[in-house]
Amino acid sequence: MKVDLSLAIGGFQGGGIESAGQIALRAFVLKGYEVFGSREFHSNIIGAHSYYHIRVGGKALRLPLDALIALDAESIFTHLQSLSKEALLICDQYSLTTKASEIPSMSKALKRRIEQNYGDLSLNKILTDQELKIVALPMRDLLKELSHERSMISVSKALNVMGISAGLYLLGLNKETIKKAIEGQFSNPGINLKAMEIAIEKVKDLERKELPDGKKEDKLILSGNEAVAMAKISSGLDFLSFYPITPATDETLFIEKSGKIITVQAEDEISAIGMALGASLAGLRASTSTSGPGFSLMNEMVSFAVQAEIPIVITLWMRSSPSTGIATRTSQQDLLHAIFSGHGDTPKVVIASGDHSEAIEDTARAFELAEKFQIPVIHLLDKFIASAITTVDKNAFRTLPKRDFSENSDGYLRYKITEDGISPFLPIGRATMIVSSLEHDEYGSATEDPVDREKMILKRIKKLEKASEVLSEESYSVYGDHEPEITIVSFGSTKNAIMEAIEELKIPIKFVQLRILSPFPDLSKELVGKVLVIESNAGQLSFLLKVHCRVDGTAKKLNARPIYVDEVVKAIKAFMNGEKEVIMSEGV
Amino acid sequence: MKERKCANCNNWSPHNLYSFVGYCYEKKKLSFSEYFCELFIELELEEEFYWCGTCRSIIESEEVKEHISKRHRISRRAFMDPDYREEIYEG
Numbered sequence: 001m002k003v004d005l006s007l008a009i010g011g012f013q014g015g016g017i018e019s020a021g022q023i024a025l026r027a028f029v030l031k032g033y034e035v036f037g038s039r040e041f042h043s044n045i046i047g048a049h050s051y052y053h054i055r056v057g058g059k060a061l062r063l064p065l066d067a068l069i070a071l072d073a074e075s076i077f078t079h080l081q082s083l084s085k086e087a088l089l090i091c092d093q094y095s096l097t098t099k100a101s102e103i104p105s106m107s108k109a110l111k112r113r114i115e116q117n118y119g120d121l122s123l124n125k126i127l128t129d130q131e132l133k134i135v136a137l138p139m140r141d142l143l144k145e146l147s148h149e150r151s152m153i154s155v156s157k158a159l160n161v162m163g164i165s166a167g168l169y170l171l172g173l174n175k176e177t178i179k180k181a182i183e184g185q186f187s188n189p190g191i192n193l194k195a196m197e198i199a200i201e202k203v204k205d206l207e208r209k210e211l212p213d214g215k216k217e218d219k220l221i222l223s224g225n226e227a228v229a230m231a232k233i234s235s236g237l238d239f240l241s242f243y244p245i246t247p248a249t250d251e252t253l254f255i256e257k258s259g260k261i262i263t264v265q266a267e268d269e270i271s272a273i274g275m276a277l278g279a280s281l282a283g284l285r286a287s288t289s290t291s292g293p294g295f296s297l298m299n300e301m302v303s304f305a306v307q308a309e310i311p312i313v314i315t316l317w318m319r320s321s322p323s324t325g326i327a328t329r330t331s332q333q334d335l336l337h338a339i340f341s342g343h344g345d346t347p348k349v350v351i352a353s354g355d356h357s358e359a360i361e362d363t364a365r366a367f368e369l370a371e372k373f374q375i376p377v378i379h380l381l382d383k384f385i386a387s388a389i390t391t392v393d394k395n396a397f398r399t400l401p402k403r404d405f406s407e408n409s410d411g412y413l414r415y416k417i418t419e420d421g422i423s424p425f426l427p428i429g430r431a432t433m434i435v436s437s438l439e440h441d442e443y444g445s446a447t448e449d450p451v452d453r454e455k456m457i458l459k460r461i462k463k464l465e466k467a468s469e470v471l472s473e474e475s476y477s478v479y480g481d482h483e484p485e486i487t488i489v490s491f492g493s494t495k496n497a498i499m500e501a502i503e504e505l506k507i508p509i510k511f512v513q514l515r516i517l518s519p520f521p522d523l524s525k526e527l528v529g530k531v532l533v534i535e536s537n538a539g540q541l542s543f544l545l546k547v548h549c550r551v552d553g554t555a556k557k558l559n560a561r562p563i564y565v566d567e568v569v570k571a572i573k574a575f576m577n578g579e580k581e582v583i584m585s586e587g588v
Numbered sequence: 589m590k591e592r593k594c595a596n597c598n599n600w601s602p603h604n605l606y607s608f609v610g611y612c613y614e615k616k617k618l619s620f621s622e623y624f625c626e627l628f629i630e631l632e633l634e635e636e637f638y639w640c641g642t643c644r645s646i647i648e649s650e651e652v653k654e655h656i657s658k659r660h661r662i663s664r665r666a667f668m669d670p671d672y673r674e675e676i677y678e679g
Contacts, residue, residue, distance in 0.1 A: 012605040014675050046668075046676065047605065047644055072605075094608070104644045140608050144620060151617035154669040155603050 001212055003033060004057040005171065007067040008082075009164060010075025012105070014046035016160030019185055020069070021052025023164050025389055027173050027181035028056045029221055032214025036060065036496075038562055039387040040587075043246075043328040048105045049074045053562075059355065059390060060496035062565045063586055069167040071159060073098035074106050076123055077114055078588050086131050090167045092159075093136035096123045135203060137166060142198050146191070153191050161192045162199035169200050172211035220392045224385035227356045227392055228289075228315060229254035231363035233261060234397035238284035241266050241275035246327050247386035248289040248317045269297040277301060277310045281435060283427030285367060285403055289315040291383075292334045293324065295341065302342035302376055304437045306460060309415065309423065311370035311377075313363075318382040318492075320560035329560035330384035332492050332536040336543070338378045339518045345457060347464035349373070349471075350518035352380040354495030356392050359385060362515070364398040369471075371403055373463045374425060380517070382536070384493045384562045405430070413442040417455055421462030468519035475521035481508035486576065487527050489551075490534045491517060491541055494563050498534060501568035509572070514541070523549050532575045536563060553580045561587025590630055595621035595661065598629040604666035607641040611667035631663065639666040 009020045018039070025037045036055045042048035049072075055061055064084040070076045073095035083089065099122050100106060100114040118126045127134060142162050147153060161182060168178050175196075182196055183189050222230070229251045232240070241264040242252040256263040262279070266272035272288045280286040290298065295316050305312050318334040320326040338350045349369050353359040359381055370377040406412075406424030414433040416423045423442075428435065434444035439456060441447045480502050490498055491514040502509045512526050527549055533542045536557040545551050555571035557563050567584040574582045590596040594610060602610040602621065612619045614627045633652055640647045641661035655662055 014672055015605045016675050018675050046672070104642065140620065143609060147618050152670075153618065154671050155606055155609055155618070156669050156672065156675060159606065 002057060003211060003214065004062075005067070006053070006055055006062045006065050007069070007167070007171070008051050008053045008065050008075075008079055009069045009071070009160075009167070010049060010051035010079060011071030011160065011163075012046070012074075012156075013042045013044060013048045013050040014156070015050075015071060016154075016156035017041075017050045017052055017071070019157060020071075020160040020164040021054065022389070023161070023178075023181045023185050024052070024054055024168060025221060026184050027168050027177050028054070029219070029391060030177050030180055031173060031211060032216040033057055034059065034214075035221075035390060037389040038384065039389070040561070041328050041387075043326065049078055051075065051079070058496075058500060058565075060500045060565050061562055063567075067167060067171060069163045070095070071163050073123060074103045077103070077106065078110065080126070081117075082588060083132060086133060088133045088135065088167070088170060089127075090135045090137065090163060090170065092139040094138070094140060096127070096136060098123055135166065135170060135206065137162070137199070137202060139163075142195075142202065145198050146195055149194055150191055157186075157192060158195045161195040165196040165199040166203045170203055170206060170208050172209050174210065175200055217391075218394065220394055221389060222356060222392050223250065223387055223389045224356055224359055224381060225250035225317075225387070226254055227360050228363055228379075228381065229258075231360040231397055232287060233258055235364045235367050235400045236285050236402060237261050237287055237367075239276060239279035239286040240264070240288065241272040241279070241286075242289050243267070243269045243272045243294060245269075245291050245294045247319055247383040248291050248294070248315065250386065251289050251315065251317070269294040270301065273298040273301040273305075273312070273314065276312055277305055277308075280310050280312050281308075281428050283403060283405065283430075285371070285400075286311075287313040287315060287367075289317065291317045291319045292321040292337065295334065295337065299341050299343070302348070303344055303346050305376040306342060306346040306348060307344075307437055307439070308435050309374040309460070310435075311367075311374050313366040313370050313377050313379060315363075315379045315381065317386050318380065320383075326560045328383065330382050330493070330536065330562055331560055332380075332382055332494075333538075333540070335380065335491070335517065335535075335537065335540040338380055339544075341378070345461065347461055348375055348518060349377040349464075349467055349516065350380060351377065352491045352515060352517055353385065354492060354513055354515075356385065356388075356390055357396055358495075358515070360392065360396045361398070364400055367400060369467065373422060373467050375463060375467075378518075380492060382493050414444045415440060415442045415456065415459070417442060417459055420466045421459045422466070423459075464519050468521075471516050471519070472521065475514070475516040476523070476526070477513045477515060478526060479511040479513065481510050482528075484508040484510040484529050486510070486530045486532055486572070487512060488532050488534055488572070489514065489523070489527070489541065489545060491515075492536075494534050494536065494557075494568075497563045497565045497568050500565045501572060504565070504569055505572060517544070520544060520548055530575070532572065534563075534568065534571065553582070555582040555584055557584045559585055559587060592628045593622050593624045594619050595663075596631055597627075598631050598664060599627060601639065601663050601665045601667040602641045602661065604639075604644070604668050607661060610663075635664060637665075639663050641666070
C-alpha cells in the first residue's frame, strides 16, 4: 500500500512549530516512509503564523492537505481553503469560538479575504457546513492535567507535543513510534512524553487506521542548510567567513558549532568575502555564505577574485527580493544577479542544485572547479531548500584531497600565460609574487600595457571556455521522454515538483534541469517540441534561454512560496492549451 | 472591583502566545487565568508599560485606558517560556 499524505502543523511563530514538525518528520521516518518537510515562517521574531508542511511518501509538496494540526485559530483560518474535502482537522476546542477579526497577528489582507469568503463569523459557524473530520481537543484542560506533574513547564512545548501526538496517532502511527520520535527530539523528554500520553489518551477511542510499516533505511534527516554545511566539512573546508543573514546563517552556525573549521563572523559581507579570499590566497580551502542583499555587497570582491584569480566558493541562498523583500520566504530571483555579478568581464561558474542530494554533490564540485580554474564559483540554492528537511543517504558526502599546489621554482610567475589559461598556483608565503586588484603582467606587477591587458583578459576567458568543455556533460540533467510534445526547462528547487507533475500527467514531456548556469550550456539539441520554462522569478531563466535558444511559454511563481506539484500540473495543462504565461499562485 | 482571579491579579502574567495560562510571580509557578488564591492583588496601574493580551503587544501607560475601554486583557507584562529561543529561527 502506497502511503501518500500531506499535512501541516500551524501555530504561533516561536510556539513550538519547529519541534512539532521535526517530531512528525522523525516519526514517519521511523515508520519507514520517505518524508519532505518545508518550514514556512514569518519574518517577525515571535507571534505571527508559521507552519510546517509535511509530505509523506514523496519529495515534493502537494496540496490540498489531508490533515491540519492547528495550535491556534489563525492556523485554521489560514489553511482552511488548502484542506481537502474530508481532511482531518485537529485543533483546540476553545479556538473555535474565534473570529478572524479577533486575531491580532493576522494580516489585514488575509482578514479581508476571509471576510469576503465567509463574513465575520466564528470558526464554529464557518466549519458547520464543511465535511472535515474535526477533532477539537480541550487543550486548556489537557495542559492543566499536565501541570499537575510539574509546577513549571514550557507551555509551547507541551501544547505542540499534545497537538502533534494526537495528530500522528489519528493518522495511523502507533504510540511507540511517536514516543521514539519525541525522545529523539528533546534531550530531557520526560514532561513531553507525559504530554503525549495525555493527548493520545484523549483520542484513543476515535476512528483511526494503523499505517503499515514502510521500508526502513538508515538515512540522515537533514535540512538543506545542514546538508551543505556537512558537505563543506566533508569536502575539507578550512576557512569560512560570513555575516549573518537569512537563510544562510543556519549553514554557517552549523559549521561553527562543529568546531572543526576556522569560522569567522565578519563585520559585514564585504569583509566576509575579503577574509575568505585572503584565506584562499594563503592556501586554505575557503568559502563564504550569504543571500541576495549580502551578495550585493560582495560584488566588488567577486570582480577582485576574478581579476586576481583566487579560488572561492560563494554559497548564495536566494530569498524573496529585491532589497529586504520578504526575508524568510523563498524565490529564485538571484539567478541573473549571480551570473552577471562583479563589474567588468568576470568569468565565473554558477551551479544550481535541485534538492538536498544535489546540494551535497554540488558543494564538493564547487570546490573542485574553483580550485582547478582559480575562479569564483557561486553555488545557487534557495530558502526552500535551506529550511526543508528530508532524508539523505549517509554515503552522499564526498571527501576531497587537500588543495593541490604547483612546485615552487625559480622565476615563479603567478599569472603565467598557459595554453588553458590556468597558471601555477602557490600560496602566498611560498613564493615571491604580487597579488592585487590591478591589471597585471605574468609576475603580478601592475600594468596598463595594451598587449598585456589583452593577453590577461583572453587568459581569464580561456579558463571559462576550458571549464565549459569540462562541464559540457554535467551541465544539465535530462528526464522524461526523449521525443516529447513539450520540453520543460528549469533550474534549482523546482526540480522535484516538476518531476512528480510529469509522472502524474502521463504524457510525453522532457525535462531539462540546468545544473550549470554559467558557462551556459548549449541546449539546442535538447529542446524538442514547445519549450516551457518554469521558475520562481519573473522570467530570468526565460531571458537567458531566449538569448541562447528559444522559449514558447513560461510558468512563474511570484508569491514567495514553494512550488507545489499540483500547480505545476495545472501550468503544464494551461501551456498545452495555448497559454503563454502562467502565474502559479498556490501557498499561504 | 474586578473578579478575584489570576487574569486580574497584579502578580500574574499571561503567556505571550496562549493567554489562558500564565505565571504567578508570587508562587513562582504556572497557573491558569481563571484560578484564584489568597495572594490576589488587583492590577495596579502604576507602570510605564503594560502587556495587552488581546493585541498581543506592549502598550504605554497612556494607552491603557483606551484598551480597557475596549475590554482588552491588560497585565503588567507577558510571560515567555524559558526555552522559547529554541523555537525561533536563528537567521
